[in-house]
Amino acid sequence: xxxxxxxxxxxxxxxxxxxxxxxxxxxxxxxxxxxxxxxxxxxxxxxxxxxxxxxxxxxxxxxxxxxxxxxxxxxxxxxxxxxxxxxxxxxxxxxxxxxxxxxxxxxxxxxxxxxxxxxxxxxxxxxxxxxxxxxxxxxxxxxxxxxxxxxxxxxxxxxxxxxxxxxxxxxxxxxxxxxxxxxxxxxxxxxxxxxxxxxxxxxxxxxxxxxxxxxxxxxxxxxxxxxxxxxxxxxxxxxxxxxxxxxxxxxxxxxxxxxxxxxxxxxxxxxxxxxxxxxxxxxxxxxxxxxxxxxxx
Amino acid sequence: xxxxxxxxxxxxxxxxxxxxxxxxxxxxxxxxxxxxxxxxxxxxxxxxxxxxxxxxxxxxxxxxxxxxxxxxxxxxxxxxxxxxxxxxxxxxxxxxxxxxxxxxxxxxxxxxxxxxxxxxxxxxxxxxxxxxxxxxxxxxxxxxxxxxxxxxxxxxxxxxxxxxxxxxxxxxxxxxxxxxxxxxxxxxxxxxxxxxxxxxxxxxxxxxxxxxxxxxxxxxxxxxxxxxxxxxxxxxxxxxxxxxxxxxxxxxxxxxxxxxxxxxxxxxxxxxxxxxxxxxxxxxxxxxxxxxxxxxxxxxxxxxxx
Ligand SMILES: Nc1nc2c(ncn2[C@@H]2O[C@H](COP(=O)(O)OP(=O)(O)OP(=O)(O)O)[C@@H](O)[C@H]2O)c(=O)[nH]1
Ligand SMILES: Nc1nc2c(ncn2[C@@H]2O[C@H](COP(=O)(O)OP(=O)(O)OP(=O)(O)O)[C@@H](O)[C@H]2O)c(=O)[nH]1
Ligand SMILES: [Mg+2]
Ligand SMILES: [Mg+2]
Numbered sequence: 001x002x003x004x005x006x007x008x009x010x011x012x013x014x015x016x017x018x019x020x021x022x023x024x025x026x027x028x029x030x031x032x033x034x035x036x037x038x039x040x041x042x043x044x045x046x047x048x049x050x051x052x053x054x055x056x057x058x059x060x061x062x063x064x065x066x067x068x069x070x071x072x073x074x075x076x077x078x079x080x081x082x083x084x085x086x087x088x089x090x091x092x093x094x095x096x097x098x099x100x101x102x103x104x105x106x107x108x109x110x111x112x113x114x115x116x117x118x119x120x121x122x123x124x125x126x127x128x129x130x131x132x133x134x135x136x137x138x139x140x141x142x143x144x145x146x147x148x149x150x151x152x153x154x155x156x157x158x159x160x161x162x163x164x165x166x167x168x169x170x171x172x173x174x175x176x177x178x179x180x181x182x183x184x185x186x187x188x189x190x191x192x193x194x195x196x197x198x199x200x201x202x203x204x205x206x207x208x209x210x211x212x213x214x215x216x217x218x219x220x221x222x223x224x225x226x227x228x229x230x231x232x233x234x235x236x237x238x239x240x241x242x243x244x245x246x247x248x249x250x251x252x253x254x255x256x257x258x259x260x261x262x263x264x265x266x267x268x269x270x271x272x273x274x275x276x277x278x279x280x281x282x283x284x285x286x287x288x289x290x291x292x293x294x295x296x297x
Numbered sequence: 298x299x300x301x302x303x304x305x306x307x308x309x310x311x312x313x314x315x316x317x318x319x320x321x322x323x324x325x326x327x328x329x330x331x332x333x334x335x336x337x338x339x340x341x342x343x344x345x346x347x348x349x350x351x352x353x354x355x356x357x358x359x360x361x362x363x364x365x366x367x368x369x370x371x372x373x374x375x376x377x378x379x380x381x382x383x384x385x386x387x388x389x390x391x392x393x394x395x396x397x398x399x400x401x402x403x404x405x406x407x408x409x410x411x412x413x414x415x416x417x418x419x420x421x422x423x424x425x426x427x428x429x430x431x432x433x434x435x436x437x438x439x440x441x442x443x444x445x446x447x448x449x450x451x452x453x454x455x456x457x458x459x460x461x462x463x464x465x466x467x468x469x470x471x472x473x474x475x476x477x478x479x480x481x482x483x484x485x486x487x488x489x490x491x492x493x494x495x496x497x498x499x500x501x502x503x504x505x506x507x508x509x510x511x512x513x514x515x516x517x518x519x520x521x522x523x524x525x526x527x528x529x530x531x532x533x534x535x536x537x538x539x540x541x542x543x544x545x546x547x548x549x550x551x552x553x554x555x556x557x558x559x560x561x562x563x564x565x566x567x568x569x570x571x572x573x574x575x576x577x578x579x580x581x582x583x584x585x586x587x588x589x590x591x592x593x594x595x596x597x598x599x600x601x602x603x
Contacts, residue, residue: 035342035523037339037522039336104520106405106406108406135573137442137446137447137450141439142439145439146438190545190548223518225522225525226520227520228338228522229339229548229550250404250405250406252493253491253492253524254492254493254527256523
């Protein structure tokens with residue numbers, strides 16, 4: 001589509017020789033952003049920022065304008081991202097580092113865990129997986145396949161057993177094995193189901209019986225093709241589990257995942273990883289500039 | 298829970314009150330609020346624009362007759378237009394074949410395997426059919442196991458072949474197996490795939506050609522955002538599917554994707570998924586969906602207040 005293929009080009013043309021960004025350009029910008037799932041509120045916020053910058057700096061060269069656009073959008077991505085993590089790193093002062101993965105149904109939690117385990121293992125870390133999705137059909141077998149692929153141990157019980165008890169066993173086992181990192185898979189759950197959200201809180205509490213301040217990280221996985229509902233997901237999961245980082249999956253498709261801009265801005269949760277496929281290497285560390293640029297391609 | 302469109306429209310209608318006729322000027326604010334509500338509900342950008350334009354052309358110049366105030370007229374127009382766009386009669390699935398073959402397709406994690414089970418369960422219990430589930434996802438870890446667990450839960454046989462890595466061959470063999478064993482419905486579960494994955498789209502097209510299904514269903518997550526139109530269009534280009542299944546509506550998504558998909562491919566939404574359990578399935582009601590997208594729990598009361 002025309003506006004998407006060459007937005008920066010169009011932007012350059014439209015502002016060439018002008019002292020202000022005109023409405024047509026802003027309309028196009030709005031279309032690009034809303035069509036990337038950025039959402040109306042955040043889009044308006046970005047447009048206001050651009051307008052303010054243009055008003056202040058009077059004349060802006062087109063190169064500058066492109067840069068500003070990129071900067072302004074990227075700056076809404078949580079400040080905590082400014083460190084720009086470049087690798088799959090883990091804090092070295094925590095052992096075992098306990099990572100719990102949560103999210104609504106089918107977003108890619110289990111797959112992301114497999115990919116993460118692979119990255120950590122590659123760095124020579126000792127990884128243990130915990131199969132605390134005891135509900136979904138063959139969820140345990142699925143994580144087992146990933147554990148075999150990566151060649152890391154998995155702690156599991158029967159389907160239908162208590163997820164908190166699996167998490168407890170996993171941490172115990174990790175401590176006994178002197179593992180570096182534990183990743184706990186949890187069942188997909190919609191954030192408006194109070195009982196299921198309470199269950200997560202319980203899993204957390206039970207883990208703390210083994211490792212007092214566990215989990216060190218709660219990773220919320222968001223499907224990159226999700227629209228504005230992702231806001232509510234972030235809100236409710238944060239309420240139940242104090243989400244500390246985000247992963248956005250399925251960005252190998254045509255969906256842009258723009259909703260995380262507003263989420264990151266509002267909840268100050270950094271986006272850490274992006275999923276770009278189903279294979280074991282298809283996980284990347286998030287780069288906000290590349291992410292923003294993808295809207296305009 | 299939802300953004301309250303009713304309140305916003307009420308405010309916008311304020312401007313309309315007292316005017317005898319709907320004009321370009323007095324409708325502008327209302328349309329802006331409607332468009333905003335649609336975008337917040339994840340209705341596609343272009344679809345939302347077309348929708349408000351069409352509402353506008355229907356509304357302009359209309360005299361406010363009888364007892365209806367302009368505000369009431371607008372609510373009715375918006376709601377009716379949306380309901381109509383979303384489709385008329387609830388359409389069932391074609392069960393005329395012997396066996397009737399039903400093919401599932403959609404993005405990763407949209408709910409195909411779960412819905413395959415739900416549909417089999419529904420046909421077994423409500424239509425006294427003898428369905429067979431066929432496991433054609435040879436990629437996702439434990440996908441075959443998942444379908445077997447589902448089959449066990451509902452007491453429906455599952456055909457799979459772990460030695461075979463060709464989904465086309467498995468699908469064909471599954472249909473043959475059904476014929477040989479007296480199953481009158483065959484539900485073929487396939488791997489999730491992205492519309493931009495040419496190899497995988499070719500594969501589903503080959504499966505489709507090989508088994509010539511009575512019914513091809515596109516399964517889509519109701520939380521999907523702006524991309525729903527691209528995906529639906531691409532799958533429809535390849536499969537010319539017969540209907541849409543909207544899953545995970547037990548969440549609090551407004552589900553604007555339903556409108557976007559309907560408007561780009563114009564295929565009926567046949568069922569909705571409302572939970573993870575095998576009985577969590579329902580037929581689709583356009584009017585309820587319209588209320589949901591507009592974030593209006595109770596349109597009637599709004600009309601009364603306007
Ligand atoms: N294309 C693509 N597919 C992905 C990606 N991440 C996960 N998937 C696929 O999405 C589907 C769902 O992934 P899962 O890892 O099972 O998701 P989940 O969140 O664990 O699902 P539940 O446990 O059922 O809630 C699978 O088919 C995965 O292969 C990604 O980054 N890109
Ligand atoms: N709450 C809820 N969850 C659902 C619904 N339908 C499916 N799910 C869940 O969504 C997740 C993905 O469902 P699957 O049936 O595995 O999806 P799929 O399309 O087969 O996934 P792939 O084979 O990986 O592409 C699972 O956790 C299901 O339990 C629904 O209507 N409501
Ligand atoms: Mg999982
Ligand atoms: Mg499946």
